[in-house]
Amino acid sequence: MKRECLAELSGVSKRFGKVQAVDGLDLEVRPGELLALLGQNGAGKSTAIALLLGLERPDSGSAVLFGLSPLDIEARRGIGVMMQEAALVPELRVREQIELVASYYPDPMAPGEAMQLTHTESLAERIYAKLSPGQKRQVQFALAICGRPKLLFLDEPTVGLDIQSRELMWSSLRRLVSEGASIVLTTHYIEEAEALADRVVVLAKGREIASGTVSEMRALVVRKQISCSSTLSLDQIRTWPDVDSVRRDHKGLHITAAKVEDLVRRLLAEDEDVEDLEIHRAGLAETFTELTQESVQ
Amino acid sequence: MTAASATTLSSELNPQVQVPSDLPWRAYWTEAKYEVIRACRAPAFAIPFFSLPVVFYVLVGIFLVGSMSHGDPRVIPTMFVNWATFGVMGPGMFGFGMFVATEREQGLLRLKRALPMPTASYVLAKMAMTMIFGAAVMATLILAAVFLAHARITLMQYLLITVIDVVGSLSFCAIGLFIGSRASAKSAPAFVNLAYLPMMHLAGLFYPLPKSIQPLEFISPAFYLNQLNLHVARAASIDALALASGPSSHARPLLCIAVLTIVTLCFGILAARRLKRLG
Structure with missing residues (x-):
């Protein structure tokens, strides 16, 4: 019907x-x-x-x-x-x-x-x-x-x-x-x-x-986002496995990935001064950006 | 419960709403009413097109030309008729040309197309505004003609000239609509002036045209409107007065009506097709 x-x-x-x-x-x-x-x-x-x-x-x-x-x-x-x-x-x-x-x-x-x-x-x-x-x-x-x-x-x-x-x-x-x-x-x-x-x-x-x-x-995308304050360079982080994207803004460093556990361990190992560490599921904004970028690619 | 919360926002809860039989007329009336109000509130439109015809008619048509012609009684009705033609040209051309171009460019026309506005309402409202403005201009000119120029024109002739001018102004509306449907808001006044000024001067409203230019008067729609009015007033054209040849032989009224009708239809249809495409 x-x-x-x-x-x-x-x-x-x-x-x-x-x-x-x-x-x-x-x-x-x-x-x-x-x-x-x-x-x-x-x-x-x-x-x-x-x-x-x-x-x-x-x-x-x-x-x-x-x-x-x-x-x-x-x-x-x-x-x-x-x-x-x-x-x-x-x-x-x-x-x-x-x-x-x-x-x-x-x-x-x-x-x-x-x-x-x-x-x-x-x-x-x-x-x-x-x-x-x-x-x-x-x-x-x-x-x-x-x-x-x-x-x-x-x-x-x-x-x-x-x-x-x-x-x-x-x-x-x-x-x-x-x-x-x-x-x-x-x-x-x-x-x-x-x-x-x-x-x-x-x-x-x-x-x-x-x-x-x-x-x-x-639920369509299962990616999560790590946000923190770190002095590591973006180019350095991009070379790590499992990293989908990385960017820095006035709030700090943001790393998006499907699996974040190993990335967090490595982040803490390479930068002992990491602060304000947060991990959260992607909101609609990130979902939307990801979907449209995938479509364009 | 507040008054606001008691209000039904959506007709979903009231599906039995019937379309009132007077709905289109209510829309036509409201659109026309607010078109007149907005035109009256637009100083760049209302002040020049309402006041300038009578000011120039009194200063130039009555006092200046009256003194230059040493009170020649044949000049008085000619001046009235010519300034009346001039008076109804502006509201039609500028009212449509400038307003339509601006409203088209700024998206108002597109919004109205999306809304359930009756299709013809937009143009009919502007036509009504132009005709009311034209009638108001005619009233000021008639008052000046009666009380200052003491023109020998009968009440019936005044009424007939007013009707002809008000209806005839639709030709200028169509030309203005055509320009407004194509020009940008910024360029529309320039394009309207490009059409308006030559049309006005070629119609022989203000001075006798040189012989070499006289054949060009036939391309001006204002010439035909003026000829109709001269015919009604039994007045001579300025060219005829200048040649002292007495009342001129006017262009045939039927020819004048035919030309004005063709101009109105041609420009109106071209503009409507353009607006339908653009929205």
């Missing part, structure tokens, strides 16, 4: 000139889930969303939104959109921006409701052009939810937000999902996917290279 899905890409390919942006991609968005699309720049995340929104047409394969073509206005009445780079009308007030977008939907919120839910009531009478970048993102979020959408597309929604505003938006997103909405989120903040996503799809070169829950993704 076919699983119900709100939006679906089936075997979709899309090329821009010489660049294969999406290559035979299958993607589905299920009811009530928050799906995070991860991938490096140029991985095909934005193109996948553009195909689901009807902004681009697939060269091959099909894009379906609520069982209809994404070009069908009936289908788009069920979605809310927050794009990464979309300036709104600079001369309008925040309340007016919301009223305008709400007029496109059959059962929208009143502007006051949308502002209350996105904590933008204090901005209601402010001219949009005079808002800070973070405030503009909050207003764009209010526009995305004002139509009570079943499916929200959010492209890097928390870029430019301070920590408090980001937490508030996360809380609103969790509430949306708890009330039955589905969300497709692209983000560069791995912790955002870890904090919010029910399911993660990792894209590279326009293809899905992995998908699953956050913990399933972590």
Whole structure:
């Protein structure tokens, strides 16, 4: 029995000139889930969303939104959109921006409701052009939810937000999902996917290279990371067996490997002054980096 | 329970939502309302295109030309008609050219395409804004013509000229839309001026054209709009006045209407095709 899905890409390919942006991609968005699309720049995340929104047409394969073509206005009445780079009308007030977008939907919120839910009531009478970048993102979020959408597309929604505003938006997103909405989120903040996503799809070169829950993704790779303060050189450590990668930053030395026990023994033997030694399983960030690098290689 | 927590965020919980029959009209109306409001709040647009036509008409069309022509009564309606044509050109060309180029470049048009905005709403709203602006400009010019120039133009002629100018401004909207669909936000004002200034001067609105240039007036859409208005006002063109040949024989009204319609359709269709591709 076919699983119900709100939006679906089936075997979709899309090329821009010489660049294969999406290559035979299958993607589905299920009811009530928050799906995070991860991938490096140029991985095909934005193109996948553009195909689901009807902004681009697939060269091959099909894009379906609520069982209809994404070009069908009936289908788009069920979605809310927050794009990464979309300036709104600079001369309008925040309340007016919301009223305008709400007029496109059959059962929208009143502007006051949308502002209350996105904590933008204090901005209601402010001219949009005079808002800070973070405030503009909050207003764009209010526009995305004002139509009570079943499916929200959010492209890097928390870029430019301070920590408090980001937490508030996360809380609103969790509430949306708890009330039955589905969300497709692209983000560069791995912790955002870890904090919010029910399911993660990792894209590279326009293809899905992995998908699953956050913990399933972590289980895909079993690598661990040794972090410490040491005076050993990176070139020296690279020659040791089992070392996958080594780097140094302001926090110290970081060695990634599948088996770390022998490496720790050797590290302690060769540098008696090792401090702040930590060993931890790779987080989603490391998993994501590893998956995409493997795909590129 | 707070008011916020009582609010339903998603229509998932209310699947029986029916699309109201007035939904598209509500969207058209709201889009047009806010297009007018934003244009009024954009000083670089509102101030020059609302005030300059009447200021120049009063200073040049009424006082300067009035004194140079020694009160020739034939000049008065000609000046009114010519400045009226000039007055409705700017909002159409610049309103579309600059706003569309900026909104396309900054992604607003793409966002609106992703949202359930009725397809024609964006362009219709801008057309409504241009026509309302044009009508407001016409009102100021008519007041000046009645109270300062004491023009012998009937109420019906004023109304007809206003309707012709407001509807005729759609040709300039289409040209502006075409430029806005292709030019970048930074270059759009330059390209609009490149079209606007020659079109305005070749229409023979402000001074008699030299004989060698007169054939070029036929390539200016503003010429045809002005000819229609001169016909309604039973006024002579500036060229005819300069030659003291009395009321000129105007271009045939049907020809003028046909040319303006063709210009509107051609540029409108080209722009629509471009915008459909780009988003």
